[in-house]
Amino acid sequence: MSGQVLSISGLTITTPNGVDLVRDTHFEVGAHELVIIIGPSGSGKTSIINTLCGLIDERDGEWKIAGRLSYGEREIDLSTSRSDMCGLVFQGNALFDDLSAGENVKIAADHAGEGARGFDATPIMSLLSDIRPEQPIASCSGGQKQRIAIARTLIAGHPILILDEPNSGLDIISSRRLAGIIKDICVQRGTPVLIAAHHVDDLLPLADRVLMLDTRARTVRPVAPDMASIERAMRGLDSEGESALAAAETGATAPQADAWQGLARRGRPGRWFARYFAEYFWVLCASPFMLAYLGLGGAILGFVSIWFGFNYHAFGGYLKSILHDETLAGIGFVQTTISVPLIASILVVARNSAVICADLGNRTLSAQLPAMRNLAIPGLRYLVVSILVANTLSLALLTVAALATASWSALQTWQVFFPDQPPEFWQENYFRRLIEAGPALYAQLGWVSAKIVLSSVLGSGAAILIGLRPKLSVVSINNAIAKAIVIGVSLTLLSHAFFAIMQFWR
Amino acid sequence: MMPKLALPRASFARLATVRLPTLSLRMQYAGGVVVSAAIIAGFVGAAYRVLPHAPSPARMMYFREPQPATIGYTGTVPVFVMKPDHSVVRHGTAEMGAGGLIRVDLFPSTINEYANATEALLADPSLGILWAAATDTSQAELRHRITLVQDMAAQTIERVITSDVFTDDYRPVLRAMLTDAISSAWRDPRTQKAVEGLLANAEPALRRTLNGEVRQILVSRLSAAIWQMLRANWANAFGVPFGYELDYEPAIRAMTETLADPRLQHVLLGFGRAQLETREARQLAERLVIGSFDALMRDRRVPATVSQMFWDVRLRAMLRPFTNSLFALAGALPQHLGGLGSESTLNPLAAHVFKAFAVASRTPLILLVTPADLDRLQTMESDTAVTLQRVAAGAASGAGEAAP
Numbered sequence: 001m002s003g004q005v006l007s008i009s010g011l012t013i014t015t016p017n018g019v020d021l022v023r024d025t026h027f028e029v030g031a032h033e034l035v036i037i038i039g040p041s042g043s044g045k046t047s048i049i050n051t052l053c054g055l056i057d058e059r060d061g062e063w064k065i066a067g068r069l070s071y072g073e074r075e076i077d078l079s080t081s082r083s084d085m086c087g088l089v090f091q092g093n094a095l096f097d098d099l100s101a102g103e104n105v106k107i108a109a110d111h112a113g114e115g116a117r118g119f120d121a122t123p124i125m126s127l128l129s130d131i132r133p134e135q136p137i138a139s140c141s142g143g144q145k146q147r148i149a150i151a152r153t154l155i156a157g158h159p160i161l162i163l164d165e166p167n168s169g170l171d172i173i174s175s176r177r178l179a180g181i182i183k184d185i186c187v188q189r190g191t192p193v194l195i196a197a198h199h200v201d202d203l204l205p206l207a208d209r210v211l212m213l214d215t216r217a218r219t220v221r222p223v224a225p226d227m228a229s230i231e232r233a234m235r236g237l238d239s240e241g242e243s244a245l246a247a248a249e250t251g252a253t254a255p256q257a258d259a260w261q262g263l264a265r266r267g268r269p270g271r272w273f274a275r276y277f278a279e280y281f282w283v284l285c286a287s288p289f290m291l292a293y294l295g296l297g298g299a300i301l302g303f304v305s306i307w308f309g310f311n312y313h314a315f316g317g318y319l320k321s322i323l324h325d326e327t328l329a330g331i332g333f334v335q336t337t338i339s340v341p342l343i344a345s346i347l348v349v350a351r352n353s354a355v356i357c358a359d360l361g362n363r364t365l366s367a368q369l370p371a372m373r374n375l376a377i378p379g380l381r382y383l384v385v386s387i388l389v390a391n392t393l394s395l396a397l398l399t400v401a402a403l404a405t406a407s408w409s410a411l412q413t414w415q416v417f418f419p420d421q422p423p424e425f426w427q428e429n430y431f432r433r434l435i436e437a438g439p440a441l442y443a444q445l446g447w448v449s450a451k452i453v454l455s456s457v458l459g460s461g462a463a464i465l466i467g468l469r470p471k472l473s474v475v476s477i478n479n480a481i482a483k484a485i486v487i488g489v490s491l492t493l494l495s496h497a498f499f500a501i502m503q504f505w506r
Numbered sequence: 507m508m509p510k511l512a513l514p515r516a517s518f519a520r521l522a523t524v525r526l527p528t529l530s531l532r533m534q535y536a537g538g539v540v541v542s543a544a545i546i547a548g549f550v551g552a553a554y555r556v557l558p559h560a561p562s563p564a565r566m567m568y569f570r571e572p573q574p575a576t577i578g579y580t581g582t583v584p585v586f587v588m589k590p591d592h593s594v595v596r597h598g599t600a601e602m603g604a605g606g607l608i609r610v611d612l613f614p615s616t617i618n619e620y621a622n623a624t625e626a627l628l629a630d631p632s633l634g635i636l637w638a639a640a641t642d643t644s645q646a647e648l649r650h651r652i653t654l655v656q657d658m659a660a661q662t663i664e665r666v667i668t669s670d671v672f673t674d675d676y677r678p679v680l681r682a683m684l685t686d687a688i689s690s691a692w693r694d695p696r697t698q699k700a701v702e703g704l705l706a707n708a709e710p711a712l713r714r715t716l717n718g719e720v721r722q723i724l725v726s727r728l729s730a731a732i733w734q735m736l737r738a739n740w741a742n743a744f745g746v747p748f749g750y751e752l753d754y755e756p757a758i759r760a761m762t763e764t765l766a767d768p769r770l771q772h773v774l775l776g777f778g779r780a781q782l783e784t785r786e787a788r789q790l791a792e793r794l795v796i797g798s799f800d801a802l803m804r805d806r807r808v809p810a811t812v813s814q815m816f817w818d819v820r821l822r823a824m825l826r827p828f829t830n831s832l833f834a835l836a837g838a839l840p841q842h843l844g845g846l847g848s849e850s851t852l853n854p855l856a857a858h859v860f861k862a863f864a865v866a867s868r869t870p871l872i873l874l875v876t877p878a879d880l881d882r883l884q885t886m887e888s889d890t891a892v893t894l895q896r897v898a899a900g901a902a903s904g905a906g907e908a909a910p
Contacts, residue, residue, distance in 0.1 A: 288541035295545060321852050322860045401549045408552035418852045424613035425596040425854065427558045 004072035005030045006160050006192040011078070013047055016061025021047050023218045025067075027211055029160075029192040034183055036195050036203055037220065038230060039213030040237055045196040046091070048213070048220075049162055052194075054082030071159060071192075086194075087158030091165040093149040095137050097473035101148050102133025108152045123188060124154045127181060138472035143174035147181065154185065161185065163195045167202055175202040182206070201227065272377070277386040283359075284352050284387070285394030291401065297347045298402030301339055302409030305331050310417055325429050331410070332430035338500060340406045341448050344399040345492045349459035352391050353488035354481045356460055360467025361477035369468075384464055392456040399452055447503040454495040459488035565598070565617055567610040569626050569872075569894035578695065579870050580604050585612070586855050587620045587874045592641045594855040597623070600872050608894060610872065623874040627883065629891035630870050631862035632800060636843040638883050638891070639855060639873070644842035651835040655828070662828035671820045676811070683807055684798065691797025700790040804866055 006029040013021040021044030029035045039045050050056050056063050069076045069083050076083050095104055105128070109121075127147045131140065140148065146166055153161065163182065167175040183206040186193040197203055200210070210225045212233050223233045284290070309331045310324075360383070363369055372379030407430070414426050434441055463484040471477050571578075579602050587597035597620060598612035610626070629635040637645070666672050691697055802808055815821055816829065843856060858871055873891065875883065880893065 282538075286542050288538050288545060291542055291545040291549075295549065321857050324852050324854070324857050325861065401546075404549045404553040404556070407556040411556050420593070421595055421852060421854070422597070422613045422615040423555075424558070424598075424615060427556065428596075428599070430556075431558065 004159070004190075004192075006194075007070045008052070009068050009070070011048075011051070011067035012065070013044065013051055014064035015047070016063060020218050022213070022220060025219045027220050029194050030208075031190045031192060032187050033208045034186045034193045034195065034206060035209045035211060036197055036200055036207045036225075037211045037213060038197065038200060038223070038234070040215055040234065041198070043213045043215045045213055046164060049088065049164055049194075049196055051078060052083055052160075053086045053088045053162060054084055055088065056082075085158060086160040086162045087153040087156055089146075089149045089153050089161070089163040089166055091168060093145045095145055095149055095152075097137040098475040099137070100133060101128070101131050101135045101137060101140060101144075104137065104148055105133075105152050105155055108155045112155060112157045121155065123185070124151050127151045136472075138476075141174075142169050143178065146170065146174075146178055150181070150185075159191065161191050161193045163193070163197075165197055166195060167197060167199060172202060175199075179203045179206050200230065204230075269377075273382050273386065276382045277390060280383075280386045280390040281393065283355055284390045285397060290351070290394075290398070293351065294344060294347060294398040294402045295405045297343055298340060298405035299409040301343050301402070302335065302406035302411075303413045305335055305339065305406075306410045306413040306417070310414075325432075328414070328426065328429040329432045332407075333433035335406055335410065336403060336431075336434060337444050337448060337503070338496075340403050341399050341451055342496045344402040345395060345452065345455040345459075345496060346489055347402075348391075348395045348398055349455055349488045349492045350485050352394065353459055353463040353484040356387055356391070356463035357467040357481045357484035358477060360464060361471050361480050364468060365471040365474070365477060387460055387464060388457065391460040392453060395452050395456045396449070399448075444503070447499055451496050451499045454499070455492040458491040458495060462487045462491060559614070561611045562614075565612045565614060567612065567626075568897045569608040569610065569628075570897050571602075571606040571608065571628060571892060571894060573606065579868070581869070583870050583872055584854070584858055585610055585872045585874060586858075587616065587623045588639060588876075588879055589620075592639060594639055594853060594873070596854045597874055602870075607897070608872070610874075620874065622876045623879075624896070625875050625877055625880040626894040626896070627873045627875065627880070627891035628870055628894050629873060630868060631859040633803075633839075633843065633859070635871070635873065635891060636856055636859055640843055648835070648838060648842050651831075651838050655831045655835050658828040658831040662825060666821060666824050669821075669824065671818070675818075676815060679807075679811055683802065683805055683811070687798040687801035687805065688794060690801035691794045694793070694797045697790070697793045697797055700793045703789065803863065806866075 008028070009026050011025040012023050015021060037045055037048070047056070051065055052069060056065065066079045069078055069085070071085050074085065076085070096107070099107065128151055131144050131148065137145065137148075150161075150163070150166075161182075166178060166182070170178060179202055182193060182195070185191060195203060195207075200207075204210070204225055204227065207225050210223045210230060211220050212223045212230070213219075214221055215237055223229055309327060363383075369379055410430065411423060411426050415421075415423065434444070437444060466480045466484045466487070469480065471480070581602060583600050583602055584596060585598040585600050586594045588594055595616065596613070597616050598610055600608050600610040602608050608626075608628070627635075637648075640648070667677070816825070840856075855871070855873070858869075861867065862869060872894070883891070884893070
């Protein structure tokens with residue numbers, strides 16, 4: 001492997017929005033060579049790296065890629081094939097935080113190709129000498145995480161190593177130490193190394209060459225590996241051109257010059273409660289998926305009640321006729337006062353507990369709540385009150401919606417059984433117990449309301465408490481979501497059971 | 507040159523790479539709002555479809571029960587309509603006012619389909635109305651089975667009621683139930699109407715006397731008279747609700763004997779034997795028998811006593827031929843009168859009648875029929891239902907009773 005050169009030729013990358021990031025670009029990275037690629041933010045460095053590593057995400061749209069990648073005897077047509085020769089250390093490390101430090105390395109080793117089996121892993125493991133294998137990822141420092149990520153990538157056995165912003169978030173000492181480690185790997189293993197970086201001060205002393213992504217010429221050109229040359233070259237790029245490029249990539253128009261005017265002036269803070277309430281009400285109640293979800297749940301319940309209520313009488317057709325009126329009246333009463341409120345509560349509480357817990361968990365993990373406190377924003381009040389009110393409103397409205405679809409579905413199913421009978425006959429019996437109840441109907445309505453309010457308050461309250469607890473990783477958010485669903489649904493079942501007993505206690 | 511490298515992709519990975527339409531956030535939100543609004547409109551439509559709507563004057567029909575009212579019910583009753591194939595479906599509800607005015611609110615979904623059903627029959631929930639609404643085929647089948655029951659009954663009952671077991675253990679109980687049934691039948695307004703018809707030609711003084719203390723004597727003696735008649739009519743009695751004729755001669759003879767009672771002779775002096783052989787007398791006897799049977803069917807003691815007789819090993823051997831034929835008839839009744847069975851669908855009229863039997867309800871029903879069907883039903887069974895008189899909506903409003 002040693003002595004082989006990574007060669008990129010004729011590389012053209014066009015984004016799904018039709019923007020050319022590079023056109024017909026050529027560059028090389030030799031064995032034992034460490035090359036830094038720089039460029040303005042959003043200029044497309046990560047897209048070039050993803051292309052070289054075969055990681056272009058087609059879900060973003062149709063990327064147009066041309067060019068060839070060759071290394072030793074292997075050559076890949078990038079327009080038709082994905083490259084698997086470059087190992088990538090991702091920006092932010094992309095460590096599996098549900099696995100320990102040792103498991104992160106082990107899983108890569110267990111899935112390494114045949115070519116990696118013969119490597120001497122001792123130098124790689126020396127990167128991790130100060131880390132316990134059983135150590136959770138969340139407890140590792142930034143430098144430790146970087147070294148685990150590099151070790152994991154090297155263990156996988158790719159012949160070329162690419163690092164995306166490896167020194168992001170590292171202090172100067174850690175950054176320099178990391179650069180030394182990378183250079184050692186490069187020299188000892190003869191691995192070509194390409195680093196995309198913004199902050200190159202700590203890396204430059206060890207870099208063999210510097211390439212710059214020129215956003216004007218849409219190409220990659222060499223720059224002298226000293227800070228003065230790099231700054232000069234970067235200044236020469238058109239910053240307005242960068243903005244236009246970024247805007248074209250996202251499909252948005254460039255902002256007006258006065259777009260930010262007025263946003264700094266003080267206004268009424270109360271509007272932010274309305275803003276958060278609207279956001280939560282949309283997510284917890286009014287979004288199409290939520291409405292369709294509850295509508296479908298009600299419809300299935302209505303179908304099941306009638307289908308099995310009438311289809312499995314012990315004496316079949318005899319009782320289907322003789323007991324028809326009472327059977328239908330019983331189904332209608334139970335469905336409107338017990339079944340639909342219960343099923344709607346379970347569906348809403350389960351789904352919304354997950355949403356609430358995930359939302360607050362992410363806000364906790366990304367320190368949004370301390371940021372709100374720091375900005376004197378009553379964040380908890382905005383969020384918690386909005387969630388409690390929106391969730392209760394959601395459960396009440398969606399229960400009514402589920403009642404509508406359950407009744408409609410029950411009517412359609414009933415008409416399958418009795419196609420000659422008029423729907424008014426169904427209406428007369430289905431709602432008979434409620435109509436006959438007279439003033440007692442208000443008591444029934446009160447019991448149903450009590451179930452809804454208690455289920456909502458307990459379910460969303462549990463999700464809020466669980467979501468606001470400290471989070472160390474995405475995995476802890478996942479676990480919290482699962483916990484919030486189980487506790488929320490359990491509390492909902494208990495609430496309904498309690499009020500159902502009270503409702504019919506005679 | 508090395509072969510091209512293409513990473514294998516699992517089928518689920520292809521799903522993940524399906525390109526979704528990329529819209530701006532504002533467009534995504536606007537699209538979501540539109541879809542949500544459409545779903546909410548669906549909910550509103552579903553609710554509108556299932557919830558009962560307010561009555562509309564355009565769907566109203568008004569009737570009046572002929573006076574004097576024989577059913578005299580006040581409240582809400584179901585309205586049915588007879589289809590051309592004689593099957594029956596629900597057609598609306600009716601509100602019966604205290605003054606005999608009946609407001610019928612027809613279902614919107616059936617009002618146009620059965621626009622020709624303009625005649626209304628008001629009936630008690632009885633086997634008679636089911637018999638009247640049965641098809642010709644069903645009626646023929648049931649007549650055949652009733653004939654079989656009659657044959658068996660004639661042989662079996664004579665053997666049973668002459669046995670010591672029956673005379674000692676069951677006759678007193680049955681007599682008590684029969685007495686109650688006859689009393690109930692006597693109090694029925696239709697029976698009273700028949701009495702009035704019988705006595706219409708009598709002297710006024712005699713009528714006053716008959717309506718006083720003599721009626722008590724008549725009732726007690728009639729119990730024995732009806733019992734004697736029943737002994738001679740066991741078999742035919744099963745067919746009475748379905749239009750079978752009774753042999754009234756024993757009853758008439760018994761009534762004659764009743765009239766020979768010395769206590770009555772001086773007040774019945776002017777009431778000649780000829781009066782007792784008139785059509786009115788036959789109607790009275792028939793009304794009493796039918797009313798008695800109707801009351802027996804509602805008497806909760808009857809099933810217990812019949813069950814006890816059925817399980818009585820002393821009677822079982824004697825009853826078996828009869829019970830076998832009776833069970834065969836009973837098995838055919840739900841199918842032919844109610845349209846019931848494992849392959850059947852809902853017959854709301856039968857369901858209403860059977861529920862009335864089960865809960866001892868007397869909520870009457872209204873059956874809307876075409877003029878042709880009304881003629882047929884009146885010919886077949888004149889006593890089962892009352893034909894209602896159609897009145898105009900304006901007249902109903904002017905009456906101030908149950909007006910919309």
